[in-house]
Amino acid sequence: MTSGIEALRKDYGSSIATLAGALAAGDEHLFLSELDLLVHKRERTLFSELRKLTGDLQSALDRFSVDSRLVDLAEKEVPDARARLDHVLKMTDEAAHRTMDLVEQCGPLAERTSRSAGDINEMWARFRARKIEIEEFRVMIQKMDAFLVASRADMDKVRGNLTEVLMAQGYQDLSGQIIRGVMKLVAELETALVDLVRLSRTGPGALPVEKPAPSDGMSRGFGPAVPGVDNGPSASSQDDVDSLLAGLGM
Amino acid sequence: MSKDMKFLVVDDFSTMRRIIKNLLNDLGYQNVQEADDGQTALPILQAGGIEFLVTDWNMPGMPGLDLLKAVRSDPKLAKLPVLMLTAEAKREQIIEAAQAGVNGYVIKPFTAVTLKEKIDKILEQRAA
Known part of the structure; x- marks a missing residue:
């Protein structure tokens, strides 16, 4: 307490003495000008305190904003991102297996076509050279009949499988969209962490915290639905979409 | 239906x-x-010259929904058949696309048969 009084005496002692002297001497001008100086000095101290308080408040608000964003990221969005990446893993796994299944189905069909053609080819060469027996000619005709039927069916199957292989590559678009979303989240997490480090280092006067850019919502799209992650009603199949549109008169 | 019909396919993924x-x-x-x-x-x-538009929704730059709205607000393009082919499957999005004037909506992953059906249906409705 003594030190407080000492500080006040040091700051204001001479002014009070001047004021008392001016009052005793009846020097109105000196009294008023000294009083102005005293008030001004007091205001300066107040303003400086106020500025410090405002800075602290701003810093606390910034920290709160970073903290709450980080909490949100840590509690909701990072686990969501993990589920999204799991889904990507599942999609790429399924697409790779689907592609290989289809290729494996095509292999024996192509082989059978080639073998049967080769088989007929030998007899056909003898027929062209007019060195074929009538019985062998009959066998050749039967084989050719069977070959034409089988190869048509086999090649239809191969053609269908090729289309399926093409469709299976659609995983790249869907997984790409999900990975892009996770990359955006990682960038946001990085910004929040950098802001936190900057705030904890510098205190008042720190640079303002960058708020995440607001998403422009529906117009831009939400990306593929991920099981267990997306909220809100979604159409889960093309039939759902069709019945919804039919309900709208389309 | 003429097989010379000119399509424009819009998607940010080249695959x-x-x-x-x-x-x-x-x-x-x-x-x-x-x-x-x-x-x-x-x-x-x-x-000019494009007779059928197939577009994704979620794309950088201008998304498919904005493209659809731009098409519908351009007198020269307003009647162009537009098929939305997208992973966006929220009910409100499908409704929004329908209200913006989409002619068909297919969600990814899709099948070759679904794509054919939707294109045929749109073209039949145009011809009617």
């Missing part, structure tokens, strides 16, 4: 553009142009 283009070729449509978002698609559409 998906290739898939759609190949499927259209399988269906007999050989005249297929590509664009990677609404911004690059719009000048191609405005230049």
Whole structure:
């Protein structure tokens, strides 16, 4: 307490003495000008305190904003991102297996076509050279009949499988969209962490915290639905979409 | 339906553009142009000649919904058949697309049969 009084005496002692002297001497001008100086000095101290308080408040608000964003990221969005990446893993796994299944189905069909053609080819060469027996000619005709039927069916199957292989590559678009979303989240997490480090280092006067850019919502799209992650009603199949549109008169 | 019909396929993923283009070729449509978002698609559409638009929704630059709205608000393009082919499957999005004037909506992953059905249906309705 003594030190407080000492500080006040040091700051204001001479002014009070001047004021008392001016009052005793009846020097109105000196009294008023000294009083102005005293008030001004007091205001300066107040303003400086106020500025410090405002800075602290701003810093606390910034920290709160970073903290709450980080909490949100840590509690909701990072686990969501993990589920999204799991889904990507599942999609790429399924697409790779689907592609290989289809290729494996095509292999024996192509082989059978080639073998049967080769088989007929030998007899056909003898027929062209007019060195074929009538019985062998009959066998050749039967084989050719069977070959034409089988190869048509086999090649239809191969053609269908090729289309399926093409469709299976659609995983790249869907997984790409999900990975892009996770990359955006990682960038946001990085910004929040950098802001936190900057705030904890510098205190008042720190640079303002960058708020995440607001998403422009529906117009831009939400990306593929991920099981267990997306909220809100979604159409889960093309039939759902069709019945919804039919309900709208389309 | 004329197989010379000129398609524009808009998707930011080149793999998906290739898939759609190949499927259209399988269906007999050989005249297929590509664009990677609404911004690059719009000048191609405005230049004229495109008779069918197949577009994704979620794309950088101009998304498919904005492209659809731009098409519908351009008197020269307003009647162009538009098929939305997208992973966006929220009910409110499908309704929004319908209200913006989409002619068909297919969600990814899709099948070749679904794409064919939707294109045929749109073209039948146009012809009627």
